[in-house]
Amino acid sequence: MTSLDYLRMANARKSKDPASFEHALEVNLITNFTDEVLKKLLIGIAVERNIFLNIRSVPYKQYHLYLKDKKSALWRNPADIIFILFDVNPHIESAFYPDSGHFAEIMEDIKTYAAAQKGPVVMSTFPLPYQNSYGNHFKEHPIFSFVTDANLALHDLAAKANNLYLLEINRLLHLHGETNARDERNMHAFDIPFSSSFFLALSREYFAYIQALLGQTRKCVVVDLDGVLWGGIVGEVGPMGIAVGPEYPGNVYQNFQRILLELRERGVLLAVNSRNNLQDVLEVFRDNPHMILREEHFAAIRANWNNKAQNLIDIAKELNIGLDHMVFLDDDPVNRELVKLKLPRVLVPDLSVSPEGYASQLLSLNAFTQFKLTEEDRKRGQMYAEEQKRKIILESVETIDDYIEQLKITVAVDCNITSLIPRLSQMTLKTNQFNITTRRYSEKNIESYVKEGLVFSGTISDKFGQYGTTILSILRPTDNSQHMILDSFLMSCRVMGRGIEHAFFNYIAKHLASRGVLTLEASFIPTEKNHPAKDFLPETGFRKEAEESSKILYRLNIPEYLNDATIKIYNTIVVKSAAT
């Protein structure tokens, strides 16, 4: 698609009802130049993806008045997202340069404005003018140092504000080439300082933020194997005969694998969708010494003779992501067309280039734009890989007991630890399925239970990794020291189905018995979602006492429970005090 195509789409939009689009968003655009071209292109790009943008820009050169004036359209109309771009260049004078007073003032205005916005504010850094009169000594040109310092100040500002994000325009300018990005006639004659091709690149970048806002950022790259991760057909040349290695063309594939691995490290999942025998594929991943990507780097592997569209549906289901979160890479145009036709929500880039071009094709999609990279993103690939290994065991064992035994689960139990209070409160707020009472507690509430009662929590791990603190039980005292109330008992869904609740409860019961507690009272409060917790109390030996409209009351005799050999407690799970 060219800029002309997008202009056509933007024009065609005029006859359509905003409500007929999948999404409609309000956008504020703040610049110091004539920004109509940028605006039209952004509208056109959004139309292509079925999004209606109502872009409100400020009148020419009035950005400083609009930013300050709380009665201006910028302040009065809340936007879903705000884009700010101020151009500084050595060709024409601007308010920003050479007088730096304006910048200091604008920084304050932006800080105030951003803090008042609900939507994210995406501010561009200033373009670095490499092409200036100092030639090779460009860094010594005062405008270059002004921009460098201003950008550092912007980074400081963004780090302190919680909804101000920086768009690194110099990355874009670098990719585009500064001379290609500038339009000197339009800059001087009409104050349109960039070429239409650069505006198009910038609009795509803006649109990627809009997609991030709508949760449309791609989360998973699904790759075909033969001709994508390596050269040759593994089924024909064998796991050691494929082209991957330090020599050309094998190095092309190695380097592409490195790029994919980097994507995984920033939180993008990888998966395989290939028409091959699984055994051949696993042999490559396990035994070919030149492979950069290994089995554990993939969150899902489909190497079979099924239709590739069906495999993509299965992978999406397995990873619990949408098809609109997937990118599919295949060198075979027939497969690409099949997927595009059957699954239009999957992003299928054109790989009809030589393998050297795969990486730039993939990275130029702007498909992975996020407002911020978090610690959670960096760990994501690892967590999915652990889950993958668990699934392989689950498929290979006869009984669930064998599965639990093979996982080698450990529950480290904490009791009344104040440093865990924020996490425990969060668990009561977020856990809906395995939760007998679904009582939501603030940190303050949990704190009072820690003081007056017993708050047990378990931090769970198995041979593949950590699940974190994912099980919780709150016990309240009564006037009778031999009797307590099981106020809450809950567990995250990611650790369900492994018998952990029984092992954890058994530990608690023993602890209570040692303190002389003989009976425990509990209730099950049914909700729309807590069906998985329904049988926990009766299975554990609690006897039904009464049934009310909103809950079922139970009671447990602890010594009887501890002596009852028929109650399953999952001895293969190690439950120990976290302190030891």
Place this chain on the structure above:
Amino acid sequence: MSKLTHIFSSVLGIEESKIVPELSPQNASSWDSINAIILVTEIEKAFGISFTYDEVMGVKNFADVIRLVESKGGDTNA
């Protein structure tokens, strides 16, 4: 349909059949000052030519554009 007609149609949002020599800022409301600049930029890109400010400002209708492009060696039938 020529390249030039396609550009005018896309930028101005007017059907290609209505891009006639008499088309001008006076009779096409979408031919405003911004679209005039976009038209020039797109024509320059498509034909690999460039215009001076005076040439841009001298354009009164579509016929002028055809003449101008041809004077720069652009093939308006392409």
